Amino acid sequence: MEFLTLTNNPAVKEKYPDLKPVWVEGGVDEVYRRARDLVHKGHRLLTHPLSSSLKPGRIPYKTVALSAKAETTVDLMSLGLMAAAFEAWEKTKPDVPLSFPAQVAADYALVDLAVFESALDSLKNAP
Amino acid sequence: MRLELGKIPIRNVEFGPATKVENGTLYVNKEELRALILEDKSIKSCEVDLARPGEEVRIIPVKDVIEPRCKVSGPGGIFPGLVSKVETVGSGRTHVLKGAAVVTTGKIVGFQEGIIDMTGPGAKYTPFSQTYNVVLNLQPVDGLPQHDHERAVRLAGLKAAAYLGEAGKNVEPETVEVYELGSYLETAAKYPNLPKVVYVYMLQSQGLLHDTWVYGVDAKRILPSLIHPNETMDGAIVSGNCVSACDKNTTYHHLNNPVIAELYKRHGKDLCFLGCVITNENVTLADKQRSSSYAAKLAHMIGADAAIVTEEGFGNPDADLIMNCNKLEDYGIKTVLITDEYAGRDGASQSLADVSPKADAVVSTGNANELIDLPPMKKVIGDASAANVIAGGFAGALHDDGSITAELQVITGVNCELGYSNLRATGY
DSSP, X not given: OOEEEEEOOHHHHHHOGGGOOEEOOSOHHHHHHHHHHHHHTTOOBOBOSSOTTSOGGGOSOOEEEEESSXXXXXXXXXXXXXXXXXXXXXXXXXXXXXXXXXXXXXXXXXXXXXXXXXXXXXXXXXX | OEEEEEEEEOOEEEEOSSOEEETTEEEEOHHHHHHHHTTSTTEEEEEEEEXXXXXXXXXXXXXXXXXXXXXXXXXXXXXXXXXXXSOOOSSEEEXXXXXXXXXXXXXXXXXXXXXEESSSGGGGGOGGGSSEEEEEEEEEOTTOOXXXXXXXXXXHHHHHHHHHHHTTTTSOOSEEEEEEOOOHHHHHHHOTTSOEEEEEEEEEOSSTTEEEEETTEEGGGOOOEEEOHHHHHTTSEEEEEOSSGGGOOOHHHHHTOHHHHHHHHHBTTTBEEEEEEEEEEOSBHHHXXXXXXXXXXXXXXXXXXXXXXXXXXXXXXXXXXXXXXXXXXXXXXXXXXEEEEOOOTTSOSOSOSOOOTTOOOEEEEEETTOXXXXXXXXXXXXXXXXXXXXXXXXXXXXXXXXXXXXXXXXXXXXXXXXXXXXXXXXXX
16 A cells, blocks of 8 residues: 655665655654644554654654555544554653764664564555 | 473583583583584674673673573474474473573664673562573674674574583483373363463564564564464574563573463363464554454454463553454453553553553553662673663663663563563562
8 A cells, every 4th residue: 555654764764765755853752743743634554653662752763654645534543542652752751862872873773674664565565 | 282391400500521411510511502603604703601690790781591492302393493493393302401591692783681680689680590591692793784683693592592402301300291282172172161261472573673483484474373382382482572671572481481381280270271372563553453353363263261461562562462452352252461561660650552441351560660770790791881772771871880770671571471570569
């Protein structure tokens, strides 16, 4: 199916230009804000907004896939997942702004890319 | 399927000229073990160290913990599909070096985690402070991509455990336990008046450092499937999963699943244990829907009255846990969940990222956000600076004197959602 990719992860942007990912400037919370806005406009979440077993407030990058087509109604499950993701982000955000050594940031980018790639086949094959 | 599990107690570990078990001591020929590991050309160096209970040793970052085992009789070998040929395991006889473990360490990514302290307050939280550990500190050749690096470290640990396990092949075990379960029809007919219970075994499967292998197959690629509980005891399920150390099932956990052990113990007494359904925890919501529907359907098809579900990890997989619960309950299957909690440092926040009124029987394996102080250790195997960036740590977690302040999450196995843990709730 056609899908829309939201990301603030440079590794996803660089490796998948053909997917035309929507680039988000900012942290994971900013990606969540954009995803929630799209859900309000009728897009459906296709991937879970929480990253495997990483705390959303402690990681620099996140990639989320949503349905490319907006429906006329809001998908309540997507809305609930976004609310839970925001709550988890709020709960895990640090007192000071996140900063990582370059290599650690690159590793976070790689893991987010790997998680996104593990979803790609399913995303492409979905009805 | 009938499996005899012969347990050989290990009460010490030493280096020696030959790898063998004698009077409860596991002797390890260090050079032979190193040579075996270094057969993999993607590994540049392998240091072999020993860590015994009570020693002032910290192992960090821990990737996997594996129990040495070997097949004595019956088809197949240990860790089928990865170390041994793909053959159905779980019958015949297997010997276990009970009390010994292989621990793999070495940094794959910069935020990797997992602490085992062999003494002090941290030791009380992890069962692997009580095992005699053969620790492999593994460094890859330069430029090895992380996926290949993960595979190399995973296979090195499995190979080492299989190698050490062979030392128990001709040793007479102190105890022999027998695990036997027949077909679903036979089992159900044998105990018509007992509630039929299925175990739904969730496996983390989301990508690099979040993966699990079943007979060598990446679990994200499977549809939920039936597995005989005995197969897990021969290493049919293997961990490639180490992010969020507190609630990841190491390979040791998969070999020693306490839910399976307890269901076996009560089989024929107050319940009828039908077997296990393995299912995954994938990234897309469609995959989560498919897997949870399929797992619940399998449980229904084999006639389960009740289910126990264990989660692996937290956050995103909470969605899988709740979907499994809802769908099992919709079939009329009474469901109990086992999960840990991320309830904030004071324990007052919501514990899970998803909830359901149908989740009305939930066993908690503790709050991973609780803070803990770990004093310095005389010896660190691995890389202590990992504490600064690991998931439960935060800037400043590693103090100048070598002590660590961090959330429980950094300790390997502390909140194990199979219940293989020292944490208890007590009334007072």
